[in-house]
Amino acid sequence: MRYIYPVELSRDADGQFVASCRDVPEALTEGESEKSALYEMGDALGAALAGYSLANRALPVPSKPGAGEYLVPVNALVAAKLALRSAMQEQGISNVRLADKLGVSESAVRRLVNPDHLSRLDGVVAALLVLGRRLVVEDQAAA
Helix, strand or coil: CCCEEEEEEEECCCCCEEEECCCCCCCEEEECCHHHHHHHHHHHHHHHHHHHHHCCCCCCCCCCCCCCCEEEECCHHHHHHHHHHHHHHHHCCCHHHHHHHHCCCHHHHHHHHCCCCCCCHHHHHHHHHHCCCCCCCCCCCCC
16 A cells, blocks of 8 residues: 555635645644645555554555645655554464564564664565565655
């Protein structure tokens, strides 16, 4: 799954730019400029999707952008961790079982799937590979 979502910008009564996402309505933020609101939205999406994941809710598949919407990516490390947790849930793999497969402690796996922990990306990639998944990275021009 691509962790990049269509976001709409509007202005509030105070002139702030408000960013919202129809696919992830819990992600809502604002900024003094369009650029700052869109930047903050990457973090808001990551936090909201982490909440979905921790509640064992399916992550919403990003819809196609509508007219005037911006595509905003989730932070790359958070997206990788969400992908790992989703793969574990799909395959019914516990932290303990993944730890056995990786030859690490269960607490190491807990850190790998924790979106708030600053893990090394290569550790998340290795865990995804053990589950038969791979991480694909692309770059795009910033909005």
